[in-house]
Amino acid sequence: xxxxxxxxxxxxxxxxxxxxxxxxxxxxxxxxxxxxxxxxxxxxxxxxxxxxxxxxxxxxxxxxxxxxxxxxxxxxxxxxxxxxxxxxxxxxxxxxxxxxxxxxxxxxxxxxxxxxxxxxxxxxxxxxxxxxxxxxxxxxxxxxxxxxxxxxxxxxxxxxxxxxxxxxxxxxxxxxxxxxxxxxxxxxxxxxxxxxxxxxxxxxxxxxxxxxxxxxxxxxxxxxxxxxxxxxxxxxxxxxxxxxxxxxxxxxxxxxxxxxxxxxxxxxxxxxxxxxxxxxxxxxxxxxxxxxxxxxxxxxxxxxxxxxxxxxxxxxxxxxxxxxxxxxxxxxxxxxxxxxxxxxxxxxxxxxxxxxxxxx
Numbered sequence: 001x002x003x004x005x006x007x008x009x010x011x012x013x014x015x016x017x018x019x020x021x022x023x024x025x026x027x028x029x030x031x032x033x034x035x036x037x038x039x040x041x042x043x044x045x046x047x048x049x050x051x052x053x054x055x056x057x058x059x060x061x062x063x064x065x066x067x068x069x070x071x072x073x074x075x076x077x078x079x080x081x082x083x084x085x086x087x088x089x090x091x092x093x094x095x096x097x098x099x100x101x102x103x104x105x106x107x108x109x110x111x112x113x114x115x116x117x118x119x120x121x122x123x124x125x126x127x128x129x130x131x132x133x134x135x136x137x138x139x140x141x142x143x144x145x146x147x148x149x150x151x152x153x154x155x156x157x158x159x160x161x162x163x164x165x166x167x168x169x170x171x172x173x174x175x176x177x178x179x180x181x182x183x184x185x186x187x188x189x190x191x192x193x194x195x196x197x198x199x200x201x202x203x204x205x206x207x208x209x210x211x212x213x214x215x216x217x218x219x220x221x222x223x224x225x226x227x228x229x230x231x232x233x234x235x236x237x238x239x240x241x242x243x244x245x246x247x248x249x250x251x252x253x254x255x256x257x258x259x260x261x262x263x264x265x266x267x268x269x270x271x272x273x274x275x276x277x278x279x280x281x282x283x284x285x286x287x288x289x290x291x292x293x294x295x296x297x298x299x300x301x302x303x304x305x306x307x308x309x310x311x312x313x314x315x316x317x318x319x320x321x322x323x324x325x326x327x328x329x330x331x332x333x334x335x336x337x338x339x340x341x342x343x344x345x346x347x348x349x350x351x352x353x354x355x356x357x358x359x360x
Contacts, residue, residue: 004049005141005200006207013221020224021113023050028223035226036317039191040358043147043214044222048195049203052116052137054109060129061105068126069099070249070267072259076101081168081186084257085249086122087265091273092245093252095119096237098186100170108182108197110142112239126265141203143196145210146222146230150193153217157209158183162194176209178202188227190234190356229314232323235284235355241295242282242311242325250274251327252282280308281333284357287322287341288349298342299326307332310341316357323357324350 002023011017015026026047029035038044056064065073071084078101086094095115100108111119116137127133145154151162160173162183170184175196182197198206211219228238237243237252249258250273260271287293293313301307313324324341332339335354340347 002050004047005203006047006049009204009207010047010221015221015223021050023113025050026221026223027225029221032223032225032229033317035220035222036229038218038220039147039189039222039226039230040318041148042218042220043145043149043153043193044220044226045207045210045214046144046146046222046224046227047141047207048144048227049141049200050113051142052111052113052119052135053140053142053197054111054120054123055102055106055134055136056109057106057132057134058130059105061107061131064123064127064129064131065099065107065109066262066264067129068123068265069097070254070259070264070270071099071257072261073099073101073107074262076107078103079169079171081170081184083168085243085254086119087249087267087270088122088245089266090245091248091266091269093239093243093247093249094122094245096239096243096254100182100184102172114240139200141198141200143198143203143207143210144187144189144193144227145196145214146187146189146193147191149214149217153214153219154194154210156213165194176206178206181206188234188236189230190236190358190360191230226317229317232312232314232325233316233318233356233358235325235357237282237325238312247282247327248273248278251278251280278330280327280329282311282325282327283333283352284355285324285326285339285341285350286353286357287324288351290322291341291343291348292322293324293326293341293343293350299328299332300340300342300347301332302338302340304340304347306342307339313341318358322350
């Protein structure tokens with residue numbers, strides 16, 4: 001099992017550590033609800049150094065990215081990032097990822113920890129364009145500094161105006177005493193903030209300076225358990241739960257990152273699927289009674305017939321009610337529609353709702 005460069009710090013802070021995607025990762029420190037609340041109201045820091053980073057360079061770097069991803073990366077300018085996915089040949093998704101345009105002819109691809117090897121092999125197999133590929137995953141660390149006070153708390157650590165970086169844009173600048181740090185206005189919490197990409201030998205110093213700068217703002221370390229409840233309240237898909245090798249981006253509500261203005265892996269079949277219409281859809285639902293939906297629970301209709309399956313579910317810390325995502329037949333996917341979650345042989349009522357669950 002791999003460690004991040006900060007594993008010893010998490011252990012020293014008394015974090016509950018568990019294996020995640022082959023890494024020894026902090027799941028909680030003081031408790032999910034408290035950590036969740038910190039990110040929603042102040043500022044919290046996640047060590048997400050287990051994520052993968054690939055650098056693609058050369059005259060054909062964009063052509064390769066256009067070929068393997070569903071979104072249109074040609075619209076990216078230097079300093080801009082884009083959410084996308086890697087479709088497979090069978091109508092499913094290899095992974096979802098973020099693409100950063102670092103320079104002309106140079107892009108950084110950030111992929112899920114559990115899929116680093118799979119994604120590398122997938123992209124490499126389609127690289128018949130001579131694109132230079134570097135797997136930087138083991139050399140770089142990643143901190144997600146998230147929450148409404150993140151900008152104010154971190155401004156003292158950089159000479160650039162952090163409040164001037166728009167959402168899904170980034171700067172390569174000085175941060176916490178180091179040059180050439182990627183400061184990205186991204187994150188998977190819905191509460192604003194940054195993701196900081198730095199070298200492994202820099203991250204401990206940066207971590208310490210981040211906590212010094214944020215002390216007056218109530219900064220706290222946050223584990224992966226709260227990262228999951230935060231992303232679910234926003235309705236962000238989690239690979240392995242809500243999307244996988246068998247789920248189409250159109251079924252998953254990711255039509256907005258599936259651009260048929262270009263050709264890409266399996267685009268012809270996905271275009272046909274769009275024209276014909278999908279047979280199932282990923283929907284968001286709220287429990288109508290006090291109950292917690294869980295991954296793989298069956299979704300049924302009023303007659304008890306199985307119409308789908310829960311992909312993600314939790315008790316929302318912000319809303320204090322059970323929320324979830326799941327695939328259901330299109331006939332049962334209408335907003336405000338009544339569905340039922342089968343929990344230990346009981347069919348508990350739920351309602352299909354619009355995302356995000358959490359409204360600021």
